[in-house]
Amino acid sequence: MQPRLLVVEDEPLLADSMADYFDAHGYRVDVAHELEEAQALVTASAYDVVITDLRLTPSAHEEGLELLAFVRQRRPRTLMLVVTAFPSARAERTARSRGACAVLHKPHSLAELERHVRSLLEHCARHGNEGACPALTAGGDVRTQDELRSFLLLLRNVRCDQTDGANAEVLRELERSLLELESAAPPSAMAQLTACLAGSAAVDQLLRDTSRQTTSGALARGLAVRIARMSIDG
Amino acid sequence: MTAAGGESLLDRLLMPGALETLVQPILSVEAQTARLHSFECLTRGPAGTNLRRADVLFDYVRRKGAEVRVDRACVRSALAATASMPGAPAIAINIHASSLAADSRFASFLLLACEEHRVPLSRLTLEITEHATATDGVAFLTTLETLRALGVRIALDDIGIGVSNYKMMLDVAPDLFKIDAYVVHGCSRDPRRLVIIETLLQLASRLGGSVVVEGVEDAEDLDAALRAGVTLVQGFLVGVPAPAADYAGFTERSLDAITI
Numbered sequence: 001m002q003p004r005l006l007v008v009e010d011e012p013l014l015a016d017s018m019a020d021y022f023d024a025h026g027y028r029v030d031v032a033h034e035l036e037e038a039q040a041l042v043t044a045s046a047y048d049v050v051i052t053d054l055r056l057t058p059s060a061h062e063e064g065l066e067l068l069a070f071v072r073q074r075r076p077r078t079l080m081l082v083v084t085a086f087p088s089a090r091a092e093r094t095a096r097s098r099g100a101c102a103v104l105h106k107p108h109s110l111a112e113l114e115r116h117v118r119s120l121l122e123h124c125a126r127h128g129n130e131g132a133c134p135a136l137t138a139g140g141d142v143r144t145q146d147e148l149r150s151f152l153l154l155l156r157n158v159r160c161d162q163t164d165g166a167n168a169e170v171l172r173e174l175e176r177s178l179l180e181l182e183s184a185a186p187p188s189a190m191a192q193l194t195a196c197l198a199g200s201a202a203v204d205q206l207l208r209d210t211s212r213q214t215t216s217g218a219l220a221r222g223l224a225v226r227i228a229r230m231s232i233d234g
Numbered sequence: 235m236t237a238a239g240g241e242s243l244l245d246r247l248l249m250p251g252a253l254e255t256l257v258q259p260i261l262s263v264e265a266q267t268a269r270l271h272s273f274e275c276l277t278r279g280p281a282g283t284n285l286r287r288a289d290v291l292f293d294y295v296r297r298k299g300a301e302v303r304v305d306r307a308c309v310r311s312a313l314a315a316t317a318s319m320p321g322a323p324a325i326a327i328n329i330h331a332s333s334l335a336a337d338s339r340f341a342s343f344l345l346l347a348c349e350e351h352r353v354p355l356s357r358l359t360l361e362i363t364e365h366a367t368a369t370d371g372v373a374f375l376t377t378l379e380t381l382r383a384l385g386v387r388i389a390l391d392d393i394g395i396g397v398s399n400y401k402m403m404l405d406v407a408p409d410l411f412k413i414d415a416y417v418v419h420g421c422s423r424d425p426r427r428l429v430i431i432e433t434l435l436q437l438a439s440r441l442g443g444s445v446v447v448e449g450v451e452d453a454e455d456l457d458a459a460l461r462a463g464v465t466l467v468q469g470f471l472v473g474v475p476a477p478a479a480d481y482a483g484f485t486e487r488s489l490d491a492i493t494i
Contacts, residue, residue: 030284031284032284033243034242034243036294036297036298037243037284037285037290037294039293039294039297040284040289040290040291040293040294040297041284041290043289043293044287044289044290044293
């Protein structure tokens with residue numbers, strides 16, 4: 001089955017060349033030039049991959065970030081990549097926290113972009129795409145990748161609407177997972193994980209939990225310190 | 235924000251002739267004969283763009299907040315496409331509730347557009363559709379009253395999904411209750427869907443309207459709907475969307491070949 005790809009790029013010539021390249025490599029490609037057009041397409045169709053430019057207008061607005069949040073909410077299984085001629089650490093952090101698997105800087109070769117997409121899709125075919133993004137680009141062995149995926153899945157399950165006991169269980173498992181990662185994962189994988197954690201809603205939730213005088217609050221405090229240390233070290 | 239031609243996609247959409255109108259028959263079934271009741275006008279965006287698909291087109295339009303301008307363009311396109319159809323059949327044109335609320339001059343616009351295309355308002359049904367509650371309820375109801383006074387019939391679209399709910403039924407007081415395909419698909423196999431259709435038939439009748447079932451695509455569903463008491467049907471099984479010229483002279487269709 002042909003992978004379905006949406007290219008979101010306001011520059012028509014670039015959009016067309018990307019569409020032609022991916023089409024020639026066996027993808028079924030749609031192209032959108034505007035944020036609203038992309039949102040309408042994502043609402044109507046389930047894409048395997050969305051590649052979006054960070055800026056979709058001549059202004060300095062970063063509509064691509066808005067699209068990432070939209071796709072993550074509507075189509076959580078869709079993989080997302082960002083391309084930009086205006087890279088910044090802030091935009092990259094935000095993009096990753098909104099689920100982008102990679103942020104590529106223009107100019108980049110179409111072959112390089114296609115390799116990224118293919119590698120993401122192959123990984124998902126093997127493991128499913130929940131939490132796939134950081135593991136994919138991080139490298140490391142299968143065990144590391146599985147551990148990264150499981151860590152991120154667990155992190156998403158720390159929620160304020162759960163009971164203290166349930167959160168405590170998830171947090172203990174998170175701690176075990178983090179210990180496993182620290183002992184086994186290569187530095188590149190940990191760097192990817194750190195980037196992914198920076199600004200993520202799940203981590204924000206975890207940090208809020210640290211003030212609670214509960215079992216899960218105490219566990220969250222310990223974990224938050226470890227994650228903060230990872231960010232500094234990274 | 236530019237599309238392939240340098241202008242925005244919305245600009246392209248609003249260019250004269252950019253929109254195309256197809257028509258799909260709504261049939262009134264009696265015994266084994268289905269007679270033409272009316273044609274629903276269905277808008278398609280410019281060929282070669284993502285907006286050719288109606289769902290993408292109107293989702294895009296709503297995200298752009300351009301319902302008023304695009305709805306007016308759809309009305310013009312529909313009138314141009316159907317004005318000279320032989321037999322001057324009744325036609326139904328879709329309009330967002332939010333357009334009626336925001337476009338205080340819509341009734342005057344419609345009057346002039348119909349005059350220009352020599353389409354009497356008595357041929358016209360406006361199908362009210364909405365994806366969010368109309369922000370100005372008073373303006374919406376005022377425009378609706380004016381349209382009724384001019385002789386336009388009103389249908390409530392998408393019943394069973396979205397915001398076509400009891401409030402809209404009370405506010406709109408529709409002549410036609412159009413049950414969405416979501417409810418109709420599979421009604422022959424799912425007794426719960428049939429219960430909803432039967433309930434809406436009773437509701438519409440007591441509120442002084444008639445029911446149309448949309449999205450009829452298989453003979454079993456058609457049969458189940460007819461047995462439940464539905465008389466007005468629409469869907470690919472009984473008539474596909476096509477240019478108005480393809481339906482020139484169309485008045486009725488035998489159901490012998492398609493019912494079970």
